[in-house]
Amino acid sequence: LNRGFSNGVLVSGVAGFIGANLTRELLSQGRYVVGVDNFSRGTKENLSWTESYGDQFVLLTGDVSDSENLGSLLDIAGIAQKSLLEVIHLAANSDIAAGVSDPRIDLKDTLLTTFSLLEFCKRSGIRRFSFASSSAVYGDHGETRINETTAPLFPTSNYGAMKLASEAIISAACESFLDVGYIFRFPNVVGTPATHGVIFDLVNKLKSNPGPLEVLGDGAQQKSYLHVSDLVDAILYIKSVETAGRVVFNIGPVDEGLTVREIAEIVIQVVSPSREICFTGGDRGWLGDIPRFFYSVDKLSSIGWVPVMGSRESVRRAAVEVAGQLCCA
Amino acid sequence: LNRGFSNGVLVSGVAGFIGANLTRELLSQGRYVVGVDNFSRGTKENLSWTESYGDQFVLLTGDVSDSENLGSLLDIAGIAQKSLLEVIHLAANSDIAAGVSDPRIDLKDTLLTTFSLLEFCKRSGIRRFSFASSSAVYGDHGETRINETTAPLFPTSNYGAMKLASEAIISAACESFLDVGYIFRFPNVVGTPATHGVIFDLVNKLKSNPGPLEVLGDGAQQKSYLHVSDLVDAILYIKSVETAGRVVFNIGPVDEGLTVREIAEIVIQVVSPSREICFTGGDRGWLGDIPRFFYSVDKLSSIGWVPVMGSRESVRRAAVEVAGQLCCA
Numbered sequence: 233l234n235r236g237f238s239n240g241v242l243v244s245g246v247a248g249f250i251g252a253n254l255t256r257e258l259l260s261q262g263r264y265v266v267g268v269d270n271f272s273r274g275t276k277e278n279l280s281w282t283e284s285y286g287d288q289f290v291l292l293t294g295d296v297s298d299s300e301n302l303g304s305l306l307d308i309a310g311i312a313q314k315s316l317l318e319v320i321h322l323a324a325n326s327d328i329a330a331g332v333s334d335p336r337i338d339l340k341d342t343l344l345t346t347f348s349l350l351e352f353c354k355r356s357g358i359r360r361f362s363f364a365s366s367s368a369v370y371g372d373h374g375e376t377r378i379n380e381t382t383a384p385l386f387p388t389s390n391y392g393a394m395k396l397a398s399e400a401i402i403s404a405a406c407e408s409f410l411d412v413g414y415i416f417r418f419p420n421v422v423g424t425p426a427t428h429g430v431i432f433d434l435v436n437k438l439k440s441n442p443g444p445l446e447v448l449g450d451g452a453q454q455k456s457y458l459h460v461s462d463l464v465d466a467i468l469y470i471k472s473v474e475t476a477g478r479v480v481f482n483i484g485p486v487d488e489g490l491t492v493r494e495i496a497e498i499v500i501q502v503v504s505p506s507r508e509i510c511f512t513g514g515d516r517g518w519l520g521d522i523p524r525f526f527y528s529v530d531k532l533s534s535i536g537w538v539p540v541m542g543s544r545e546s547v548r549r550a551a552v553e554v555a556g557q558l559c560c561a
Numbered sequence: 562l563n564r565g566f567s568n569g570v571l572v573s574g575v576a577g578f579i580g581a582n583l584t585r586e587l588l589s590q591g592r593y594v595v596g597v598d599n600f601s602r603g604t605k606e607n608l609s610w611t612e613s614y615g616d617q618f619v620l621l622t623g624d625v626s627d628s629e630n631l632g633s634l635l636d637i638a639g640i641a642q643k644s645l646l647e648v649i650h651l652a653a654n655s656d657i658a659a660g661v662s663d664p665r666i667d668l669k670d671t672l673l674t675t676f677s678l679l680e681f682c683k684r685s686g687i688r689r690f691s692f693a694s695s696s697a698v699y700g701d702h703g704e705t706r707i708n709e710t711t712a713p714l715f716p717t718s719n720y721g722a723m724k725l726a727s728e729a730i731i732s733a734a735c736e737s738f739l740d741v742g743y744i745f746r747f748p749n750v751v752g753t754p755a756t757h758g759v760i761f762d763l764v765n766k767l768k769s770n771p772g773p774l775e776v777l778g779d780g781a782q783q784k785s786y787l788h789v790s791d792l793v794d795a796i797l798y799i800k801s802v803e804t805a806g807r808v809v810f811n812i813g814p815v816d817e818g819l820t821v822r823e824i825a826e827i828v829i830q831v832v833s834p835s836r837e838i839c840f841t842g843g844d845r846g847w848l849g850d851i852p853r854f855f856y857s858v859d860k861l862s863s864i865g866w867v868p869v870m871g872s873r874e875s876v877r878r879a880a881v882e883v884a885g886q887l888c889c890a
Binding site for chain 2: 332335339343347350351369371380381382383384385386387388389390392393394396397399400401403404406407408478480
């Protein structure tokens with residue numbers, strides 16, 4: 233069995249929040265997608281709508297932190313490795329706090345997945361690799377607007393560290409066997425199907441607890457928020473414009489973001505108006521959190537892309553979407 | 562058995578080139594040193610002189626890429642983990658070309674050694690960590706003078722990638738359980754006991770082959786060279802001046818380095834005058850090599866340290882030393 237396509241894209245973490253959204257767009261553009269997920273956080277329900285695409289979408293269940301395992305999964309599914317043109321690597325641990333207490337989580341789920349997917353590319357002759365990196369690679373730069381040449385890169389969490397480590401081995405692979413390595417550094421991304429993140433947590437708390445909304449930290453932490461629809465659009469835009477070498481872009485809104493207090497207020501307004509807020513205190517929500525974060529997307533603007541929504545609109549829309557997702561689950 | 566000291570330093574890769582030199586200085590300053598090496602490249606002969614230090618030096622044989630194994634080694638040797646004040650981590654794969662063809666070498670010998678030593682520190686309450694990083698974390702910046710805030714960090718080899726990955730997890734550990742993480746980024750270091758590197762290779766070729774000296778690349782690659790005695794001095798100086806947080810320094814000579822052709826000429830002059838040179842051609846000695854490299858040590862100068870020797874003097878002295886080492890081996 234050879235499924236007979238030649239422009240296939242392998243998407244790791246396909247059943248996660250970003251994976252499901254990106255795959256929807258890839259399929260609608262006529263791409264063949266082979267998705268793989270270990271379903272540690274992603275769910276098959278996130279991909280239920282793919283049924284209408286028939287053979288254009290293949291779902292593999294398994295872990296990509298072992299490249300031989302991935303080869304076996306493809307063999308069993310009857311997919312020739314030469315039918316794959318590129319890899320889009322989204323699989324990662326997304327629980328930052330968990331990775332601080334046990335660094336092996338980020339090592340395995342974030343770095344070793346990248347490592348083994350690169351091994352897989354080298355062995356299979358796949359020369360295009362896209363990676364979901366993060367603003368967390370930068371660490372804490374205070375009031376500085378962070379752009380792609382900001383340094384030193386001192387991540388404050390193992391999550392950020394293993395994202396940076398992944399970037400590093402992709403860079404080395406670009407010297408050796410890749411034609412292009414895309415590194416997309418994005419901040420907090422919001423929307424549905426949510427599996428984690430501040431909006432997901434706040435909506436959950438409001439739904440499960442009748443008292444005041446408990447918010448981690450002092451509410452002053454300020455960050456940028458991007459809606460997943462804008463993120464997917466930016467990724468595909470960059471891939472269409474830049475086609476060789478090491479391609480690194482910050483992706484985010486053009487504004488300076490919202491405070492956690494503002495987010496809590498928006499979520500309350502949408503889900504449960506008149507609820508009060510109580511803050512746990514401290515300038516960080518958790519160990520490894522960054523209190524303030526100013527993100528420059530000038531490089532992305534310079535190639536002609538701007539998001540449809542700003543941070544406030546993204547958060548408001550996501551709050552409505554997440555509330556809908558959780559009420560019907 | 563508890564050896565009863567409380568200011569011990571654990572040195573990984575103790576039997577290697579830099580490990581042996583650094584340990585000599587630490588012992589002469591009265592420090593207790595617990596050295597560990599898997600003797601993949603280092604040798605016991607490199608440490609034969611330690612006998613005169615008696616109980617001030619303990620040598621453990623084993624691999625530090627497994628933190629539980631390290632704990633067992635210490636237990637067997639009767640060393641309480643609380644007797645260790647700090648870790649100086651030098652163990653790494655030093656064969657850049659080998660790591661390009663098999664990325665698992667750098668993953669295990671460079672990154673996983675750092676990862677497990679950090680695990681060991683967290684478990685043992687050790688709050689000071691020094692790391693032998695490399696100018697290779699920067700990648701190719703052409704004619705730019707590279708300082709500690711140069712970015713983006715796009716290593717061209719898995720060697721450089723896993724050094725950068727190591728820096729990243731040390732940075733995360735500084736947020737969580739380390740008081741200080743030293744990141745020493747050095748360029749080519751020369752001297753004895755040599756186990757690898759351009760001078761070692763050239764002297765070896767001259768001794769084992771009567772024909773013209775074959776040099777990889779076109780001879781125009783230009784880099785900085787630091788003598789190991791200066792390196793050790795710089796490391797100890799920085800550790801005495803900077804005592805908290807993430808401490809990153811380029812270490813190197815203040816000049817712009819030498820070309821490979823100049824190095825070959827110096828080595829020939831020392832070892833085998835009148836020998837001819839033939840170049841294999843191409844602007845890189847090997848895949849992942851960087852043709853030109855200008856290294857700023859302004860930050861190190863600004864805290865009051867300058868090397869005794871420049872690149873030329875370092876190379877000349879190292880050529881004499883390496884020739885002596887290899888003639889008597």
